[in-house]
Amino acid sequence: MASAGGSLPRYIVQRVLLIVPMVLILVTIVFLLLRVAPGDPVSASVGGRLSEAAQAERRAALGLDRPLYVQYFEYLGDVATLQFGETISDNRPILDIVKENGGATLTLAVAAFLIALAIGLPLGAIAGRFRDSAGDVVIRIFGVITYAAPVFYWGLLFQLLFAGTLGWLPSSGAATPVTIFEVETKTHILLIDAIIAGDSDAVVDVLEHLILPAFTLGLLLSGIFIRLVRVNMLQTLQGDYIEAARARGIGELRVLRAHAYRNALVPLVTVIGLQVALLMSGAVLTEATFNWPGLGNELIEYINQRDYAAVQGIITLFAVVVVLVSIAIDIITALIDPRVRY
């Protein structure tokens, strides 16, 4: 695969150009799935509530009465200009859904990611350094269990223990109604809004609600981090330069921290990028478990209302995010590791 130039800007341009076909394919798949499906979106979502004539009007307004290819190209145009349309059931612009509920999903994802890093990196490093020790075995079993137990089962167990038996933490929602009512909406990220408002009670309330969902989703990701860091640590520790460092009499802790650990983390960047898809799936389930007002929860709600336009819009948005993140990660990896820029 080695190309002649191999320069960084060229690699970046290549990757960015790849966005177009990837998004195009995903968007086409989503479009075909939802449009070739039997039954039409309008009667499916508002069939019982509106008369035939009113439904036909809605169909015409949404452009659903035109040939499929016309709809397809118009849809592509919409996606290209970031206009994802409106929902059928409650005439809400898709971008509003993103604006109003995206903040909650982002908060959850970032918090979970930080927790996963805090758990995964040290445990993985310990397991890799002390291979086949009792600690290694325990940590690996922990990793297997986080994979085998569905994220909503963790959520349920946490709710049983911390919300039920112990009564320490709330079991659902992003905050108490009072907090949501009192904190002025500015960024649509409740935690930041509460901090801006300077309302310490609200901040505590929001954080209390965040702990269980973030840990639930964080555990799911931490298992993967453990496994990756462990394997990378094992490989790095076999490197000649580690032996050289030890031979020079450098202390073991410093060898681990300064020489091995940092190099073990480089491959992790790539793999973290690949986990975005898992993070999204996990976020949808975590949001459903804790009634967290994010995008995943909205998606499920619109699915239950059989609102094709909303489902198509939200799924398309997810697709675009997945592609953008994976390209961004590729570029970051290339910046860190020159070997990647083939």
Next chain:
Amino acid sequence: MGITQRVIAPFKQTTGLARWILLSGLVLVALFILLAIFAPWIAPYGHAQVRVDGEMFPKNGPPSAEHWLGTTEGFYDVYSRVIWGSRTALQVVIISVVLSVLLGAPLGLISGYIGGWLDRVLVLVMDALYSFPSLLLAIVFAFLLSDLLGGGVLSAGVALTVIYVPQYFRVVRNTTISAREATYVEAARAMGAPRRTVITKYLFGNVVQNVPVIGTLNAADAIGTLAALGFLGLGIQPGEAAEWGYDLQRALPGASAGIWWTGVFPGLAIVLLVTGLTLVGEGLNETVNPTLRKRRLLPFSLPPRETAAVIADEPKDDR
């Protein structure tokens, strides 16, 4: 060597930890297969049964002599639901794994062997599908299929199929591409074997070896995804069959009220079955994948002393 032998052969080569992992996984999986097959005899009640002899089951009843694992808020017997659920889970997994192998493997074989623009288009589409969050893909398909096929085992199985097709496609395609240039395939072509014969007789047997490993690992994943669909209310509808994910969803509101038996047991069933399948997959992987495999040394006893001296002088053979 026949295909069955090819598939079974690696197991005989397992050693030590790999064999232990494989065996413990097989035991767990076998347990659930038995539960699934003999569900009508093992489960005390039907999956949707709410009364016996005209008397209603208690609502949210804790574990007792009549209901070993308690009853749910829908009056169902938890123990019976867990057992019937294993039947549903295995049915769905079998449907999805078989369908995705049947779709993905031939597509990969053809794509890899023929190459050209067909290969490029298929790879691009499969990669796009693969990069998309699998749960979201399953959600979209379940959403569509529930209108088309109803909310039963079949539509859940088909919805899951879509997630796994790209994986078989990729693996089979890549092995095909490397096998395509092998001497024995070239020889077959030189002898004038038609494309069809080359693909079915020469390539198929050699690329099919990886399928059991991916199959079991996908089966583990499929159990989790099926439960996730059920949990979101998009999987198997309650009237059709017992499903663990759905039971977990119903158990959620009771969790903060301390009703633990409705959720803990179906969840435990998921964890055990997924762990079992994962162990089988990992065990198989270590035996099938030569880079991970440790070869078993044949038992060797030293010959009597006087001949030993003679042997020692002979050039050593690595094996």
